[in-house]
Amino acid sequence: MLKIGEFSKLSRISIRMLRHYDEIGLLTPETIDPFTGYRYYSASQLSDAGRITALKDMGFKLCDAAELLKRWEDRALLEQRLLDQRQSVCLQAEEAVQRLRLLDTALERLRKDEPMKYDVxxxxxxxxxxxxxxxxxxxxxxxxxxxxxxxxxxxxxxxxxxxxxxxxxxxxxxxxxxxxxxxxxxxxxxxxxxxxxxxxxxxxxxxxxxxxxxxxxxxxxxxxxxxxxxxxxxxxxxxxxxxxxxxxxxxxxxxxxxxxxxxxxxxxxxx
Missing domain, CATH: 3.20.80.10 (Regulatory factor, effector binding domain)
Incomplete structure (x- = not known):
């Protein structure tokens, strides 16, 4: 069994975040010492920790990650959710590009310090x-x-x-x-x-x-x-x-x- 500090180093997840995962039922310790309250994790839980981190990096919310972890073997569901998330990220990227264009336009106009004139x-x-x-x-x-x-x-x-x-x-x-x-x-x-x-x-x-x-x-x-x-x-x-x-x-x-x-x-x- 791994102490929470050891599991934190191996999973590259902070102790604070591991405790939060425990509170929301996303990743609970394998066992908790009833006298000391120390949390212990099994080495097999490192794979779940890695999946959670990967899903977070892809933009999934923790509640969505919890659902996917429970149904990880359902490959069809997982693929569909990944495709849906990809589409969502693409839309966010397009919106970000548009915001950058607006900022660039505003900066260009500001530096020119003159209003655009349009002949009607x-x-x-x-x-x-x-x-x-x-x-x-x-x-x-x-x-x-x-x-x-x-x-x-x-x-x-x-x-x-x-x-x-x-x-x-x-x-x-x-x-x-x-x-x-x-x-x-x-x-x-x-x-x-x-x-x-x-x-x-x-x-x-x-x-x-x-x-x-x-x-x-x-x-x-x-x-x-x-x-x-x-x-x-x-x-x-x-x-x-x-x-x-x-x-x-x-x-x-x-x-x-x-x-x-x-x-x-x-x-x-x-x-």
Whole structure:
């Protein structure tokens, strides 16, 4: 039998943490001396200690680790839980990358010590034929899934791009939503084609918009929106329909957010 100090050295888990594991029933000593209260562990418990440490390092909570230890021989369950945790960690990594981009953008702006200026223009976007996918998606960040559907289902049809080709995303909700957002992506095309399971071919009417071009990360979108809103208010216009983005340079063309070029468009009318 191993004293708690010896077990601590071999398992590389502090005595304080071993006592905590004991309190929550995660890793209890093999025996406790009823007179001295000393905790004794068996050498075979080192494997469980190693598994607990590995699960913690992979981001599992202690309660989850306890469940997995009890069902360690259920390989199918273990594999599924590992896959679920991997997906969760990937999402956290993406969020961390986004936060780093926001911090880098803020630092760059701070060091330049000057506000970005966005030129707002009013123009008419003419009527156009488009291939469109509109769905309720979990969040705005998953817009790319709609583009994947659009490309996957139009490739077999040998769809010809419009001239000019505009790739747009329209946000149909009347308010900002944290979940279950109504988003439509569409791309201008030439010719007539049959609808597919998710892609609808339709005509988008001409529209008068107030627009501004954002060059750089999507983290700048809030400032562009504010610039357009201020211009609309100051120049006697009113908003007149759901806003949309035109992606001139998007993640489809580059992995560098600093190279993105997005035109933010708000349909407007004269008051």
């Amino acid at each position: 223009t009013v123009k008419t976007i003419p009527e156009r034929q488009v291939a469109s996918v509109r769905q309720i998606i979990p969040c705005y960040q998953q817009e790319g899934e709609l583009w994947n559907i659009l490309m996957r289902e139009t490739v077999p049809l040998h769809v010809q791009d419009g001239d000019p080709v505009l790739c747009c995303a329209t946000f149909h909700d009347k308010e900002y939503k944290e979940t279950d957002v109504d988003v439509e992506v569409h791309k201008t095309v030439r010719g007539n084609y049959p609808d597919t399971e998710h892609v609808k071919f339709r005509t988008v009417p001409q529209v008068l918009v107030a627009s501004a071009v954002c060059k750089g990360s999507y983290a700048l979108m809030d400032e562009v929106n504010a610039a357009v809103a201020s211009w609309v208010e100051a120049n006697g216009y009113a908003f007149d329909g759901p806003m949309f983005n035109i992606y001139h340079v998007s993640p489809h063309e580059t992995n560098d957010p600093n190279e993105f070029v997005t035109e933010v468009c708000y349909p407007v009318r004269r008051k």
